[in-house]
Amino acid sequence: MESVQKPLLKVDQLKKYYPIKGGVLSRVIGQVKAVDDISFEVFEGETLGLVGESGCGKTTTGKTILRLVKHTEGSVTYQGKNIFDLTKKGMREFYKDVQIIFQDPYGSLNPRQTVGDMLREIMKFHNIARGEEAEKKIKELMKMVGLSEWHIGRYPHEFSGGQRQRVGIARALCLDPKLIICDEPVSALDVSIQSQILNLLKELQQRLNLTYLFIAHDLSVVKHISDRVGVMYLGKLVEITKTDELFEVPLHPYTRALLSAIPIADVDHSSIKAILKGDVPSPSNPPKGCVFHTRCPECMEICKKELPVMREVKPGHFVYCHLYNEEMLDENVKNNTLYNKIEKNPKN
Numbered sequence: 001m002e003s004v005q006k007p008l009l010k011v012d013q014l015k016k017y018y019p020i021k022g023g024v025l026s027r028v029i030g031q032v033k034a035v036d037d038i039s040f041e042v043f044e045g046e047t048l049g050l051v052g053e054s055g056c057g058k059t060t061t062g063k064t065i066l067r068l069v070k071h072t073e074g075s076v077t078y079q080g081k082n083i084f085d086l087t088k089k090g091m092r093e094f095y096k097d098v099q100i101i102f103q104d105p106y107g108s109l110n111p112r113q114t115v116g117d118m119l120r121e122i123m124k125f126h127n128i129a130r131g132e133e134a135e136k137k138i139k140e141l142m143k144m145v146g147l148s149e150w151h152i153g154r155y156p157h158e159f160s161g162g163q164r165q166r167v168g169i170a171r172a173l174c175l176d177p178k179l180i181i182c183d184e185p186v187s188a189l190d191v192s193i194q195s196q197i198l199n200l201l202k203e204l205q206q207r208l209n210l211t212y213l214f215i216a217h218d219l220s221v222v223k224h225i226s227d228r229v230g231v232m233y234l235g236k237l238v239e240i241t242k243t244d245e246l247f248e249v250p251l252h253p254y255t256r257a258l259l260s261a262i263p264i265a266d267v268d269h270s271s272i273k274a275i276l277k278g279d280v281p282s283p284s285n286p287p288k289g290c291v292f293h294t295r296c297p298e299c300m301e302i303c304k305k306e307l308p309v310m311r312e313v314k315p316g317h318f319v320y321c322h323l324y325n326e327e328m329l330d331e332n333v334k335n336n337t338l339y340n341k342i343e344k345n346p347k348n
């Protein structure tokens with residue numbers, strides 16, 4: 001994806017903090033930093049994967065972008081407009097263009113409504129189609145997501161997990177969106193069904209020129225579907241680049257540890273596993289300096305005191321780590337270490 005292209009969605013220094021209240025007067029005594037100062041762009045027609053362990057803030061990022069939770073600071077710009085400044089009418093337009101597919105389709109469907117009734121209601125509310133036109137569109141949608149006309153009159157409990165996710169996709173598509181936030185859309189499904197749903201999402205993307213922000217904890221799922229990948233840790237975005245580059249030359253120590261944890265079928269594979277020690281610290285009390293320093297195998301003195309900055313180490317490859325600050329990078333490049341070493345032996 002060329003960086004000269006205008007982004008469809010731009011997230012800039014976004015923060016979402018949840019207050020912790022305590023004491024008799026229920027005063028704010030702290031904050032959970034669920035999303036802490038992250039920035040990225042999503043370009044038209046691409047899939048940006050957002051990956052990280054549970055609790056890293058990826059789902060909160062998706063919800064904040066959709067204004068399902070109120071942001072603390074920063075901006076989200078969609079087609080040049082800051083969505084946090086939009087009026088009710090503006091938000092209605094935004095929700096036509098930007099839709100979400102949830103992890104648990106059952107929980108997000110009304111158990112008392114047939115699929116047809118649900119789709120009719122949404123299209124009527126957004127003035128998309130009514131009557132004959134709506135019926136025609138519903139039949140098309142069913143076909144598009146791999147369901148039959150028979151399913152139009154069925155209730156959510158009559159579907160299997162995979163079919164329910166197809167209904168969730170039909171619901172997202174019925175407003176002809178441009179961008180879909182896919183929030184762990186396959187993590188609750190069996191492996192064989194996962195690949196069917198991923199292939200369906202890919203096929204629909206090509207056919208309808210959709211853009212996806214794909215949130216998942218499973219790196220192999222993200223690898224399968226994404227053009228670029230962003231890695232999150234404890235509310236921070238620590239690395240973002242093209243998918244191939246991330247898997248071939250992971251630069252951030254956390255990314256390298258995540259990749260090491262993917263099971264490899266080859267029993268002779270001799271890579272050194274970067275096993276992480278300790279638990280993820282609490283986002284209500286993140287470590288000073290680099291939030292990863294308590295678990296990082298490459299931690300230096302500076303990491304315990306100072307926050308790193310996001311740097312573009314290679315065109316389109318951004319890393320949030322002191323190993324790649326100007327001084328260190330110059331030194332490392334001079335000594336032919338680090339980046340070169342990693343490029344030669346990406347599994348280290």
Ligand code: SF4
Nearest residue numbers: 290293296303321322
């Ligand atoms: Fe590790 Fe330091 Fe980089 Fe943080 S800044 S990931 S502690 S090397």
